[in-house]
Amino acid sequence: RQFDDLEDLLPTVIEYGEQIAGFNPMELAVLTHNLGYLKQKKKDYAEAEALYRKTIDILGAEGNNSKTETLSKVVLADFNSLMQATGRENEKIDVIPVRGQK
Numbered sequence: 001r002q003f004d005d006l007e008d009l010l011p012t013v014i015e016y017g018e019q020i021a022g023f024n025p026m027e028l029a030v031l032t033h034n035l036g037y038l039k040q041k042k043k044d045y046a047e048a049e050a051l052y053r054k055t056i057d058i059l060g061a062e063g064n065n066s067k068t069e070t071l072s073k074v075v076l077a078d079f080n081s082l083m084q085a086t087g088r089e090n091e092k093i094d095v096i097p098v099r100g101q102k
Contacts, residue, residue, distance in 0.1 A: 003038060010035040026067055029058040033075050040078065045086050052079045059096045072096045 014031050017023045036051030055075050062068050072095075080092040 003041075007035065007038045007042075010038070025058050025062055026071070029055050029062075029071060029075075032058065033071065033078070037078055040082055040085075045082060048082055049079075049086075052082065056093075056096055057099075060099045063098050064096070068096070 010031060014028065014035065017028045017031065032051050033055040036048045036055060039045075039051060040048035052075060056079065059068050059072055059075065064072075076093065076096065083089060083091045
């Protein structure tokens, strides 16, 4: 029940975070990842993937640094487990692509 409540609340919190100037992008990334994780646990794979990709985009905009390192590892592990669960192992990624780099 608590996970259902959290799953209902997180989209609103994320939406407000996106609208508030100066909202910490790392906090937004954590919230977005957590919602993706809940969706993956409920086997809502398409929604989980969209949220993980959004998290990856936020982290990519922040660049590789000590702030992003721990969260990046968790997001990569969860994204790759989703790719495995959906039979798309070839789409796994090893690093968060940093915006502006190839």
